Amino acid sequence: MDLIDKHIDTITLGGMVNIDRLGKLYHKTTSWHQRNKPVFDIDVRGNNKTALLIHKQDWGGNARIHTTQEFMNDYGYNLTIHIPKRVEYLMKTAQGNRITDKQQRMLDKCGYRLVVEIPSLKRLLASEYFETFMVGSARDNLLLSDLVWDYIQQYHNFIDFGIGGYDNQRYMKTGEQVDKDYLHLSRIDFAYDITGVSSVETLDLVRRYGYISWNKITEYHNDYALNEDTSTLLNTPNGIEYRRGKNSSEIYKFYDKVLADRNYLHTHQLLYTSADTRRAYEVSKNKIDDNINKVLRYEVSIYNKTGANRRIDKVYERATNENKKINLFDILDNKVYEEIPAYTLRDGLTKIFGSSVSKPITENIGDAPTMKDKDIIKEFGSKGLKFLGIKHLIDKNMSQDKVRNFLVKECGMNYETTRRLFYDIQKANIMDKWKDTHIQSMDALRRVYHGLS
Numbered sequence: 001m002d003l004i005d006k007h008i009d010t011i012t013l014g015g016m017v018n019i020d021r022l023g024k025l026y027h028k029t030t031s032w033h034q035r036n037k038p039v040f041d042i043d044v045r046g047n048n049k050t051a052l053l054i055h056k057q058d059w060g061g062n063a064r065i066h067t068t069q070e071f072m073n074d075y076g077y078n079l080t081i082h083i084p085k086r087v088e089y090l091m092k093t094a095q096g097n098r099i100t101d102k103q104q105r106m107l108d109k110c111g112y113r114l115v116v117e118i119p120s121l122k123r124l125l126a127s128e129y130f131e132t133f134m135v136g137s138a139r140d141n142l143l144l145s146d147l148v149w150d151y152i153q154q155y156h157n158f159i160d161f162g163i164g165g166y167d168n169q170r171y172m173k174t175g176e177q178v179d180k181d182y183l184h185l186s187r188i189d190f191a192y193d194i195t196g197v198s199s200v201e202t203l204d205l206v207r208r209y210g211y212i213s214w215n216k217i218t219e220y221h222n223d224y225a226l227n228e229d230t231s232t233l234l235n236t237p238n239g240i241e242y243r244r245g246k247n248s249s250e251i252y253k254f255y256d257k258v259l260a261d262r263n264y265l266h267t268h269q270l271l272y273t274s275a276d277t278r279r280a281y282e283v284s285k286n287k288i289d290d291n292i293n294k295v296l297r298y299e300v301s302i303y304n305k306t307g308a309n310r311r312i313d314k315v316y317e318r319a320t321n322e323n324k325k326i327n328l329f330d331i332l333d334n335k336v337y338e339e340i341p342a343y344t345l346r347d348g349l350t351k352i353f354g355s356s357v358s359k360p361i362t363e364n365i366g367d368a369p370t371m372k373d374k375d376i377i378k379e380f381g382s383k384g385l386k387f388l389g390i391k392h393l394i395d396k397n398m399s400q401d402k403v404r405n406f407l408v409k410e411c412g413m414n415y416e417t418t419r420r421l422f423y424d425i426q427k428a429n430i431m432d433k434w435k436d437t438h439i440q441s442m443d444a445l446r447r448v449y450h451g452l453s
Contacts, residue, residue: 006332006338006341007190007191007192007341007342007345008121008188008189008190008191008331008332008341009120009121009122009189009190009191009299010117010118010119010120010121010187010188010189010301011117011118011121011185011187011188011189011328011331012115012116012117012118012185012186012187012188013115013116013117013183013184013185013186013327013328014113014114014115014116014183014184014185014186015113015114015178015182015183015184016111016112016113016114016166016168017081017111017112017113017114017158017163017164017165017166017178018108018110018111018112018163018164018165018166018173018174019081019112019161019162019163019164020162020163020164020173021162022087022091022107022162023091023094023099024162025065025161025162026055026065026091027039028040028052028053028161029051029052029053029054029055029065030051030052030053030054030055031054031055032054032055032056032057035050035051035054035068038050038051038052039051039052040052040053042071042155044070044071044073044074044075045073045074048070050068050070050071051068052067052071052155052156053065053066053067053079053156054066054067054068057088060085061085061088061089062082062083062084062085062088063082063083063085063087063088064080064081064082064083065080065081065083066078066079066080066081067079067080067156072119074127074129075124075127075129075155076118076119076120076123076124076125076127076129076130077116077117077118077119077124077152078115078116078117078118078119079114079115079116079117079152079156080114080115080117081112081113081114081115082112082113082114082115083112084110084112086106086110087107087110087112090103090106090107108172108173109171109172109173111166111168111171112166114163114178114183115186116152116183118148121148124148124151125148130151133150133151133154134147143329143332143333144332144333145180145328145329145331145332145333146180148180148328148332149179149180149328158178159177163178164176164177164178165177165178165182180327180328180329181327181328181329182327183327183328184304184325184326184327185304185312185325185326185327185328185331186303186304186312187301187302187303187304187312188301188302188312188331189299189300189301189302190299190300190302190341190344190345191297191298191299191300192297192298192299192345192448192452193257193295193296193297193298194295194296194297194298194444194445194448195294195295195296195444196294196440196441196444197294197296197441197444197445198238198256198294198296199238199239199240199254199255199256199296200238201441202240202254202296202441202445203217203219203240203254204400204441205353205441205442205445206240206242206352206353207400207401208400209353209354209356209357209442210352210353210354212242212351212352216242216243216244217240217241217242218240218241218242218243219239219240220238220239220240220241220255238255238256239253239254239255239256240253240254240255241253241254242352244351247305249302249303249304249305249309249310249311250300250301250302250303250311251300251301251302251303252298252299252300252301252348252351252352253297253298253299253300253301254296254297254298254299255296255297255299256294256295256296256297257295257296257297296444298345298348298349298448300344300345300348302315302344312326313325313326315340315344316330316337316340318340318343319336319337319339319340320336342452343452345448345452346449346452346453349445349448349449350449353442353445356442357442357445357446357449358446358449359446360446361443361446361447361450362439362442362443376388376391376430380428383421383424386421387421387425387430390403390421390422390425393406400422404418404419404422
C-alpha cells in the first residue's frame with residue numbers, strides 16, 4: 001500500500017442511488033440545530049462525540065444528509081446524500097404519519113445523489129482509525145480499493161441505510177448493490193511534493209518561461225500567526241492556480257506545503273482565499289517546526305462535469321483507447337492505469353512551462369552569481385543601473401508583473417519604456433545570469449519532470 005509512486009491525493013466518488021425505507025435513514029440522522037445532542041453518535045478524538053449523520057436543509061428547500069466536520073477530520077472521509085425538495089417536504093409534513101401509496105410510489109421512483117469524498121488518501125491510510133481497522137481485519141489479501149471501501153462501510157453501511165442502485169434514465173430503482181464498482185469518480189487530485197521551491201519563485205518562473213496568459217493565473221494568500229497575539233497578511237502569494245478555461249475541468253495548483261500542513265493540524269482543512277478578497281484568518285497556534293524545509297505542493301485536479309466535459313474519463317482513455325467511467329478499483333489497483341498519475345503530472349508541467357522543463361538539469365553553478373553587479377554596469381553602462389534596480393526588486397521576492405506595475409504606477413515610468421527594458425533584459429539573457437534561484441527553481445521542476453518519466 002505504498003502511495004509514494006501513486007501520487008493520488010483527493011478522491012471524490014459519486015452516483016445516483018435509491019434509498020429504500022427512507023424514513024428509517026432519517027431516524028438515524030440528527031437535525032442541524034440539535035447536533036450537540038446526536039441521535040446516533042460516534043466517537044472521535046479525545047473521547048468526544050459527534051453525530052453519525054447530520055440533516056440540514058438549504059435555503060432553496062433542498063436538503064443534505066452528511067457527516068460532520070469532526071468526523072471527516074479523524075476518519076478521513078466525508079459522506080453526503082442530496083435530498084430533493086419534494087422529498088424533504090414530504091418527510092417533514094408526514095411527521096411519522098402513514099405515507100400514502102401514491103407518495104410511496106413517488107419515493108420509489110426518486111433518485112438521490114450520493115457523494116463519498118476522501119480529501120487526502122494518504123492521511124486516511126495513516127489515521128489511527130484505519131490502522132485499528134487493519135489490525136482487526138483478518139483479510140490481508142484484499143486489494144487497497146477493497147480495504148478503503150470496507151473501512152467506509154464499517155461506519156456507514158449502505159445496505160443498512162437502504163441504499164441501492166438507481167436507473168437515472170428510466171427513473172426507477174434497480175436493486176443493484178452500491179459497492180466500490182458502482183460509484184464513479186467525479187474528481188481526482190494527483191500531487192507531488194517538491195523540496196527547495198516556494199510559490200513566489202514558481203510564480204516568477206511561470207511568468208518568465210510559462211506558455212500561459214497572466215490573466216489565467218490566480219494568486220492565493222494565507223494568513224498565519226507570528227505569535228499567539230498577532231497575525232499578518234502575507235504580501236507575497238503562497239499559492240497559485242491555473243485553470244484551462246472559465247469552467248475548467250482541469251486545474252493546476254502550486255502552494256507552500258508548510259503553510260498547508262500548519263493549517264491542517266490546526267483546523268484539518270486548507271484555508272486559502274483569493275488575493276482580492278483581503279480576508280484574514282487568525283491561527284492561534286503554530287504547530288509546525290520552524291526548521292522544516294521549504295516544500296512546494298504541486299497538484300493537478302481533474303473533474304468530470306455532469307452533462308459536459310468528462311475529463312477524468314478522457315485522461316484514462318489514453319491507456320486503453322476505451323472510454324468508460326472510472327471507479328475506485330481503476331485508480332488504486334488496476335495495473336492498466338498505474339502510469340496515469342505520473343503522466344498527468346508530467347504533462348501538466350509541459351503545458352505550463354513548455355520545453356523549458358524538459359531540458360537537462362543545469363550544471364552546478366556554485367554559491368556566487370555568475371554575473372556580478374559591477375559586471376552589469378561595466379557591460380551595459382547607464383542602462384545597467386536600471387537593470388540593477390529591477391534586480392534589487394526581484395531579489396526582494398517581488399514578481400515581474402508587480403515590478404512592472406511599480407515602475408509605471410509608483411515611479412511614473414512610461415509603459416513602453418518599461419516593456420523595452422524588460423525586453424532588453426530577456427534578450428541579453430541577463431536574468432538567468434544574475435539570479436541563481438531561477439536556475440535552481442527550474443532545476444527542481446526539471447527533476448520532478450524527469451523523475452516522472
